[in-house]
Amino acid sequence: MKNLEELLNKSVVELKPSGIRKFFDIAANMEHVISLGVGEPDFTTPWHIREAGIASLQQGYTRYTSNWGMLQLRAQIAAFMERKYQLSYHPEHEILVTVGGSEAIDACMRAVISAGDEVLIPEPSFVCYKPIASMVGGVPVVIQTRNENNFRLTPEELRAHITDKTKLLILPYPNNPTGGVMRREHLDAIAEVLRGTDILVLSDEIYAELTYGDCQHVSIAEIDGMKERTVVVSGFSKTYSMTGWRLGFACGPEPILTQMTKIHQFAIMSAPTTSQYAAIEALQNGDEDIANMRAEYDLRRNYIVHALREMGLDCFEPEGAFYAFPCIKSTGLDSETFCEQLLLQKHVAAVPGTAFGDCGEGFIRVSYCNSLPLLKKAVDRIREFIHECKQEEQTNG
Amino acid sequence: MDRLLKILEDHARYTTADLAGMLNISENEVKAEMERLEQENIICGYKAIIDWDKVSDDRVTALIEIKVTPQKAAGFEEIAEAVTACPEVESVYLMSGGYDLCVTVKGHTFKEVAMFVAKRLAPMDNVISTATHFVLRKYKEVGTTLVHKRKDDRGTLSL
Numbered sequence: 321m322k323n324l325e326e327l328l329n330k331s332v333v334e335l336k337p338s339g340i341r342k343f344f345d346i347a348a349n350m351e352h353v354i355s356l357g358v359g360e361p362d363f364t365t366p367w368h369i370r371e372a373g374i375a376s377l378q379q380g381y382t383r384y385t386s387n388w389g390m391l392q393l394r395a396q397i398a399a400f401m402e403r404k405y406q407l408s409y410h411p412e413h414e415i416l417v418t419v420g421g422s423e424a425i426d427a428c429m430r431a432v433i434s435a436g437d438e439v440l441i442p443e444p445s446f447v448c449y450k451p452i453a454s455m456v457g458g459v460p461v462v463i464q465t466r467n468e469n470n471f472r473l474t475p476e477e478l479r480a481h482i483t484d485k486t487k488l489l490i491l492p493y494p495n496n497p498t499g500g501v502m503r504r505e506h507l508d509a510i511a512e513v514l515r516g517t518d519i520l521v522l523s524d525e526i527y528a529e530l531t532y533g534d535c536q537h538v539s540i541a542e543i544d545g546m547k548e549r550t551v552v553v554s555g556f557s558k559t560y561s562m563t564g565w566r567l568g569f570a571c572g573p574e575p576i577l578t579q580m581t582k583i584h585q586f587a588i589m590s591a592p593t594t595s596q597y598a599a600i601e602a603l604q605n606g607d608e609d610i611a612n613m614r615a616e617y618d619l620r621r622n623y624i625v626h627a628l629r630e631m632g633l634d635c636f637e638p639e640g641a642f643y644a645f646p647c648i649k650s651t652g653l654d655s656e657t658f659c660e661q662l663l664l665q666k667h668v669a670a671v672p673g674t675a676f677g678d679c680g681e682g683f684i685r686v687s688y689c690n691s692l693p694l695l696k697k698a699v700d701r702i703r704e705f706i707h708e709c710k711q712e713e714q715t716n717g
Numbered sequence: 718m719d720r721l722l723k724i725l726e727d728h729a730r731y732t733t734a735d736l737a738g739m740l741n742i743s744e745n746e747v748k749a750e751m752e753r754l755e756q757e758n759i760i761c762g763y764k765a766i767i768d769w770d771k772v773s774d775d776r777v778t779a780l781i782e783i784k785v786t787p788q789k790a791a792g793f794e795e796i797a798e799a800v801t802a803c804p805e806v807e808s809v810y811l812m813s814g815g816y817d818l819c820v821t822v823k824g825h826t827f828k829e830v831a832m833f834v835a836k837r838l839a840p841m842d843n844v845i846s847t848a849t850h851f852v853l854r855k856y857k858e859v860g861t862t863l864v865h866k867r868k869d870d871r872g873t874l875s876l
Contacts, residue, residue, distance in 0.1 A: 338876065340874045340876065343873070343874055344872075344873065344874055347873040347874065348873075353873055355869075355871075355873045355874065357873055357874035357875070358871050358872065358873070358874065358875055359875045359876050360871055360875060362869070362871070446876065447876050496876075615720075619720070619724065619739040619740070620739070622738055622739050622740065622741045623735065623738045623739040625738075626737075626738030626739075626741070627738055630738075669873050669874055671874060671876065675876060676876075692724070692727075692728065692731075692739070693728050693730075696731070696735060
């Protein structure tokens with residue numbers, strides 16, 4: 321038999337491994353690490369939501385549901401989308417319940433992309449879009465967003481990357497890792513470019529409920545002429561602190577959702593039943609939980625951004641998600657060295673911006689999914705580290 | 718200034734600079750607000766939560782139920798004030814239900830606390846009866862878990 325490596329799917333073998341593997345290994349052998357590197361809430365799922373999951377088990381609801389997900393849950397998702405974003409989706413054939421938002425992204429990209437199709441991916445952004453595009457034979461086309469634009473996608477940048485092969489635009493806002501958001505006026509400008517083209521949109525809105533200040537999330541599907549070309553992906557993980565329940569959903573035009581559901585049916589069958597029962601409770605009675613968690617995140621966001629700026633780092637104000645994305649170029653270190661040294665010397669874990677695309681160089685992602693007292697400790701350590709970096713630079717320079 | 722109070726209720730050791738950052742206001746505003754809250758006795762004090770069981774075994778806490786005959790004019794105020802004035806007493810609550818005052822008392826030994834109840838509380842005018850319950854172990858104190866703090870089970874890094 322040939323070497324196994326040679327027998328495997330080349331497009332998978334050629335995928336780059338995650339940019340944080342090295343840090344895992346360092347952190348694994350270290351004690352008292354404060355992690356600002358985590359992309360999931362520190363809150364436990366609110367009790368009434370857990371209770372609904374438990375009750376469904378007690379009542380013996382342990383079988384598959386419809387491939388699309390329970391109709392009752394889809395009806396609740398439809399009501400939620402209507403209530404929050406004035407978007408009407410038909411529960412029966414425009415909403416699919418998936419295993420996390422990730423599966424919805426995967427199914428959508430598989431359903432839409434044919435070999436050779438170009439997929440526009442603004443970066444820095446979550447790490448799954450490029451690999452999925454490549455695996456299905458598509459061509460990922462990165463659009464680098466910039467600090468000076470608050471990491472928004474601009475219409476000029478979008479237009480410059482469109483060709484006659486462009487099939488799909490990924491719109492990852494509120495953005496992981498930058499915390500950047502697209503407000504209505506920014507989406508209007510993007511819609512203006514898309515109108516009259518056949519480009520579809522995958523809008524990853526997993527952080528939609530976590531926006532701060534006077535910033536209310538707007539979905540591109542709300543903009544005139546966009547709903548019919550857009551699949552909105554969201555989920556329960558970030559909104560209700562339900563990462564481990566693995567539950568997400570996609571809303572969009574029936575022809576796309578029908579194909580996505582075929583893929584989902586063959587790969588997954590149906591999303592976890594217990595989680596679906598819990599999700600119904602979340603959507604029905606979870607608004608207050610969202611408000612409470614958002615208020616707590618907002619305090620942390622203010623605190624961390626303020627503290628990073630006080631240290632002399634340039635940090636634009638993140639208006640969504642739960643990350644700050646400060647620029648660390650003034651320390652003279654690149655992102656990866658900065659994070660490695662910070663972890664080794666001060667036992668604080670953060671993620672180098674480069675893990676989210678080449679244009680993340682010079683930045684680090686700081687997650688504020690931690691209690692304020694712990695953030696305070698982390699801030700003290702980072703302050704020391706930066707002070708030492710600057711001293712060293714002065715001595716050397 | 719609900720948000721400031723909520724932050725301090727969870728953790729009182731932030732500096733005014735920390736608080737200013739969290740609330741996105743100036744440090745002077747925080748200072749002025751805290752002074753006002755202290756002066757108006759809305760913030761009544763700042764104390765550490767200590768698990769004394771880890772330090773020494775000569776500390777005892779008891780919860781005392783007291784039944785009282787209320788006074789015509791003063792109701793329960795007079796007796797509550799008299800109980801509050803005792804330094805051994807940690808907290809005094811007026812209760813609904815089967816008894817009137819719930820009092821926590823600290824001391825060095827069971828006997829000391831029992832004698833305090835017998836000699837100081839029980840003989841007070843209008844006290845009808847007392848029932849003393851000793852605390853054997855504290856699991857949680859003012860919202861803070863004292864035993865088996867759960868570790869963060871999230872990984873160190875995830876994207």
